[in-house]
Amino acid sequence: MIEKALQTTAETVLRNEHYFSDLDGLAGDGDFGTSLASGFKAMNREWDEIDKSSIGTMLLKISMICSKHVGGSSGPIWGTGFMKAAMPTRGKTEITLAEAAELLQSAIDGIMARGGAKRGDKTLLDALFPVQEAMAAHSAAGDTASALKDAAAAADAAVDETRSLRAGRGRASQVGERSTNTPDPGIVAIATILQDWCKAFGVESAPTAEEVKKAIA
Numbered sequence: 001m002i003e004k005a006l007q008t009t010a011e012t013v014l015r016n017e018h019y020f021s022d023l024d025g026l027a028g029d030g031d032f033g034t035s036l037a038s039g040f041k042a043m044n045r046e047w048d049e050i051d052k053s054s055i056g057t058m059l060l061k062i063s064m065i066c067s068k069h070v071g072g073s074s075g076p077i078w079g080t081g082f083m084k085a086a087m088p089t090r091g092k093t094e095i096t097l098a099e100a101a102e103l104l105q106s107a108i109d110g111i112m113a114r115g116g117a118k119r120g121d122k123t124l125l126d127a128l129f130p131v132q133e134a135m136a137a138h139s140a141a142g143d144t145a146s147a148l149k150d151a152a153a154a155a156d157a158a159v160d161e162t163r164s165l166r167a168g169r170g171r172a173s174q175v176g177e178r179s180t181n182t183p184d185p186g187i188v189a190i191a192t193i194l195q196d197w198c199k200a201f202g203v204e205s206a207p208t209a210e211e212v213k214k215a216i217a
């Protein structure tokens with residue numbers, strides 16, 4: 001499932017290479033889509049050689065690929081996210097939903113430490129936090145499909161909930177008021193990835209944010 005999720009993520013990112021950059025161009029420097037796509041193109045090229053003997057080894061390798069190939073300020077963010085996600089899954093070939101929620105919390109903590117952003121700064125963290133909470137809420141019942149559906153809905157809601165915020169970190173924070181009333185491309189990307197995961201795993205889901213509707217497969 002994790003392999004399929006990663007391959008689906010690459011499809012989402014490559015399909016939206018230009019669209020995500022266009023969204024970044026509204027308040028940032030317009031490189032987000034191409035930066036992210038460089039990393040996932042590299043992941044696709046190296047896919048067959050990636051050591052998938054455990055979830056941790058696989059995620060660690062993807063962390064290295066992201067650090068090396070994702071451009072701009074996204075490289076260290078996505079690289080750190082995958083690196084921290086790899087740590088609690090070291091040596092594991094299976095994880096529970098509770099462990100998946102822990103893995104995401106570890107990634108969130110790493111991204112906050114690396115980028116100096118917090119919740120409410122209008123970065124991808126504003127999508128990752130509610131996704132983590134949705135997964136944690138379903139941990140006890142262990143119903144992966146319901147968790148995915150709620151996580152996707154939470155990330156989609158984050159696009160509109162944060163639209164009116166002024167960016168607190170990243171390039172968009174330097175343009176001040178121009179960053180209000182534009183969606184954050186990182187939040188749109190996370191929301192779109194989650195919607196595409198729903199589709200890939202046969203979970204019914206309907207986004208409401210305009211940008212996510214446009215970006216889904």
Ligand SMILES: [Mg+2]
Pocket residue numbers: 024028029030031032072171
């Ligand atoms: Mg940018």
